[in-house]
Amino acid sequence: MRKYLFFALVNVVILATSGCTAKQAQQGQQEPEFRTTATIKDIMDSMIDPGSDVVWDSVETIVSAKGTEEKMPRTDEEWKNVRNHALMILEGTNLLLIPGRHVAKPGEKAEDPKVELAPEQIETLINQDRASWVKFAHGLHDAALESFKAIEKKDVEGLLNSGDGIDKACENCHLKYWYPNEAKTLQQQEQKQ
Numbered sequence: 001m002r003k004y005l006f007f008a009l010v011n012v013v014i015l016a017t018s019g020c021t022a023k024q025a026q027q028g029q030q031e032p033e034f035r036t037t038a039t040i041k042d043i044m045d046s047m048i049d050p051g052s053d054v055v056w057d058s059v060e061t062i063v064s065a066k067g068t069e070e071k072m073p074r075t076d077e078e079w080k081n082v083r084n085h086a087l088m089i090l091e092g093t094n095l096l097l098i099p100g101r102h103v104a105k106p107g108e109k110a111e112d113p114k115v116e117l118a119p120e121q122i123e124t125l126i127n128q129d130r131a132s133w134v135k136f137a138h139g140l141h142d143a144a145l146e147s148f149k150a151i152e153k154k155d156v157e158g159l160l161n162s163g164d165g166i167d168k169a170c171e172n173c174h175l176k177y178w179y180p181n182e183a184k185t186l187q188q189q190e191q192k193q
Helices: 002-028 040-057 076-096 119-128 130-153 156-177 180-192
Strands: 060-064 067-071
Touching: 040 076, 040 130, 040 156, 076 130, 119 130, 119 156, 130 156, 156 180
Parallel strands: none
Antiparallel strands: 060 067
């Protein structure tokens, strides 16, 4: 009887460990969770930048020869448009954080290499310090969330005031990744003053 229990126990252990090994092999062959098509540049050009422009331009004072015009969302449709663009920014920040997303398409160059880093350099900076990249993306998300909250309340003053936070979040990230040499120049100028 003891022999039978011993062999039964050995068989259970063998089956259990072989099942774990098969599961591990299966898990190693799973498809990636996300299928990235757009680059970070694509997301910036198609979501973050146009979304920010609509939010920023939704409240403004225009002074011309015709007089002064106060521009702001007034109708439900205008508020919906601004809301949709704020959502583009908010969700765009999450898309920026998907692992494996490249900065630009292969072969793409900086528009102004004297000022901007090459896409490969930007990607290296992001990969070397992913925590900072996440922090900057979350900073933009949090700033855009302030705009979104104002939009939800249809608070024109709050919407106007929140735009500065988005601008600062964008600029802080750009000074680290896109044109860091400009940040160094600004620091040197500040030290001279």
